[in-house]
Amino acid sequence: MTVERFLVEPEPLRSLYGRVPDLIGIRIRSVNLNRRGPAVTLRVDLPSFPEMAPxxxxxxxxxTVQCQFQFTAVERISLIDWAPPVFGTIETRPLGTERRMRVTAGGGGLSLNFTCSDSVRVAHVSAFRITESGSDDGVHLFMSKLDARRHTSLPGTEDRTFYER
Incomplete structure (x- = not known):
């Protein structure tokens, strides 16, 4: 099942693609675990460049378009493998009537499963030119005016305001 039905604010992706793209055949760049949420944030390259790009x-x-999906109130997490680069899929499935869902992210080099709130946040939508090696180093142009003002490339992983919010 697509993540679109669980997004709190899908408009940034809808404005680019007309809908939220399926998270199949994506590059999963990072997995950030935050115990204070508890939250899991996945930074991913979306499967295609939008026809309606700025x-x-x-x-x-x-x-290439990249963004983060943040999942909150995470429980029962299982991270079996993390060997980037990872090309895979993120799947979501509702759990009962308690506004919870099961998330499975997997592919060659990743096996991640957890339950969480059924409200997913999309953030830090940007575009960049992927290198021949697949790197996302270099210039990123961000959709958010605040991100665009603060960043011209990806900040280091110590930047908690970028990776944990």
Whole structure:
């Protein structure tokens, strides 16, 4: 099942794609576990570049869209494997009537399962030009005005405001 039905604010992705893309065949770049949430944040490259990309992205020659999905009130987490680069899928399935869901993220090099709140936040939507090696180093143009003001590339993993909120 797609994550779209669980997104709190899907508009950034809908404005680019017309809908939220299925999370199949994506590159899962990072898994951030935050005990204070408890939360899991997945940073991913979406499966295709949008036809309705901002002209600024097209003019800059960017070809990949990246974002973060944050899952909160996480329980029963199981992380069996993490060997990036990971190409895989994120699947969601509602659990009963308690506004909870089961999330499974997997592919070659990753096996992650957990239950969480059925409210998912999408954040830090950006575009960049992927390198031949698959790296996302370099210039990122962010959709959010605040992100665009603060960042021209991905911040280091110590930047808690970027990776944990």
């Amino acid at each position: 002209q600024e992205w097209i003019d800059a020659g960017l070809d």
